[in-house]
Amino acid sequence: MNSANDPDITLRTPHPDEPMNPLLSHLAQLESRIQTAIGDRAAVDRGFADPRRALYLTRADAQRILDTPLEPMPTAPQVPSGGRLAEVVQRFGLDDTDLGLLVVAMAPDIDARFEQLYGYLNDDITRRRPTVGLALRLCGLPQAGVGRFRLGPLVASGLVEIGDAGAAALSRTLRVPDRVVGHLLGYDSPDPALNCRVHTGQQASGWFAERVRAATATGPVHLQDTTGEAHRTAIEALGTAVVVEPGELSESTVTALLREARLRGAGIVMGLPETAPEGLRELLARADVPVVLHSALTWDANWSTRTVLSLTTSGDSPSTWAEAIETATGSPAAADVVAAAGAYRVGRAQVERIVAVAARHAALDGSPLGTEHLRAGVRAANGSGLRRLARRITPSVGWDDLVLPDSTRAQLVELARRARLRDRVLGEWRMRPGGGRGHGVVALFAGESGTGKTMSAEVVAAAIGMDLYVVNLATVVDKYLGETEKNLERIFTEAERVQGVLLFDEADAVFGKRSKISDARDRYANLESAYLLSRLESFGGVAVLTTNLRSNVDDAFTRRLDVIAEFAMPDAAQRAALWDRCLGTAMPRDDDIDLRGCAARFELAGGSIRACAISAAYAAAAEDRPVAMTDLVDAVRLEYRKLGRLVVDDEFDAPIARSA
DSSP: OBOSSOTTOBOOOOOTTSOOOHHHHHHHHHHHHHHHHHHHHHHHHTTSSOSOTTTTOOHHHHHHHHHSOOOOOOOOTTSOTTHHHHHHHHHHTOOHHHHHHHHHHHHHHHOTHHHHHHHHHTTOTTOOSOBHHHHHHHTTOOSSGGGGGGGHHHHHTTSOEEOOTTSOGGGOBEEOOHHHHHHHTTOOOOOTTTOOEEEOOOOOOSHHHHHHHHHHTTSOEEEEOSSSOHHHHHHHHHSSEEEOOGGGOOTTTHHHHHHHHHHHTOEEEEEOOSSOOTTHHHHHHHOOSOEEEEESSOOOGGGOSSOOEEEEOOOOOHHHHHHHHHHHHSSOOOHHHHHHGGGOOOOHHHHHHHHHHHHHHHHHHTSOOOHHHHHHHHHHHOOSTGGGTEEEEOOOOOGGGOOOOHHHHHHHHHHHHHHHHHIIIIIISOSSOSTTOOSOEEEEEEEOTTSSHHHHHHHHHHHTTOEEEEEOGGGTOOSSTTHHHHHHHHHHHHHHHSSEEEEETTGGGTSBOOOOOOSHHHHHHHHHHHHHHHHHHHOOSEEEEEESOGGGBOHHHHHTOSEEEEEOOOOHHHHHHHHHHHHTTTSOBOTTOOHHHHHHHOOOOHHHHHHHHHHHHHHHHHTTSOBOHHHHHHHHHHHHHHHTOOOOHHHHHSOOOOOO
């Protein structure tokens, strides 16, 4: 094919056997347009005396460059012929003109010959990239009017960048970012400026993942994380995701982040801190790809001018536990193990980790996977966040260790039952809908000191297979305004992430009654109580409050309590049983010990009886003999004095009548 303006300049004809990559095909078409432009320039050059108007490049040089064969280009790996270029066109919504402008701007990055050709056409051999005016001319667009604005969408999407801001509009140069060129040539590493991670995989088929995926079709989604699995859920819902940390997001990286996601046909996943990260508002406003944000806190609508749909993550069903156990052990899960798992509110990934640890414990014991192995897996999966805020106790007592009235024991059994079945009753059956109420279970243990409140909380934790976390209120209450609420919020938030029972010992220190406002201190004390009332209702874990005097607890808390257990002073029969339990079976006893008579004479709570038993054991161990009745009486005398009670010598010196 000859140029109409210069019959001496001809195009090179490709060899029939030469492989033709789709991108090379577009470059070949660009050569044709450049051929025409050079022909047009030849007609202009004839009117000038200087044949080297393009400085060091003549028309003959340009023809020689055009006669040089294109270097073969392999097809991008794992992508069908033309796949990546076609994907970019489809994902960025490019038309033929947009594609032509993109190829013009990208040509020097693929074939160095175009640098010289562009230098010739720019009348400046040092300007080796196409200018805005040249790109418009090569694509048949007018340089005046709306033609120059066709580059706007390419620039906004990050496919093309315009340099030389100080030059005239038509003289500014165009370039394609290295990330875009690399993607089209088969290079898959993300843009280094983003410092992000890319996850690729199949989309999950779970009902919640499908719900998240459907929600992203209409706009950004926020997952309120109640199980610690929102990050994984978001990735599984999207299949392919660009994961970016909040600290890496800024207004300057939003374009690159959106471009990376569109190049890969992926979504964006990002965790949120307590305050909105820089660039979040712009990201959500411009996002035309699926965006899933996640955090433990509720979504703040002020963070975006665009509507964001907030969903709450949920735990997995018993069938998930059964499937995970059967996969890990190769045998069906026992019914009691699946039933015990109902107390844990965890996501699928945590289920798999817990079961994996439990299976290893079972293999080490050489026995089928049981509830104790499952509980060991739960303890191993718990994070350390709450252990920094509360004292962790691994339960070592059970129902047989309790000596309580039947009514109090029944309340404890009810608490354990509610903790195990809360997801079914409050979740599946929706028996606590609306009002911002969580799926938590909260109980109040009221009774005098030493009546077994803390030990009962430990027994309940053991019954549902969790650890007990005792909150030290001395580290919670702060003299500065608002700090107490912040400390409590951290505790409640961490407690919802671990599988544990939260114990507020001496809870009336922070759950006390609101008083009539007489000064500023009363006002802020009432604000703390109001915060706790609201937060306790939205709590999603298991919490136990203990108090020595129930009347000290605000009546408004009572309505929000699921179980109230009264711990009374033990009667004579219960005291005798407590003496027997506290002395144990390993310690030798003298024949003169009469536990019933001791219980009948001395009215003590269980905690005091345990202290007396320990004192008597030390006295006997010092003389290397069995514990005698005199040791118990002397220990009771010391305990009375420690408690500030009246010590009457006749009561302790008189012999104790042996009970039949």
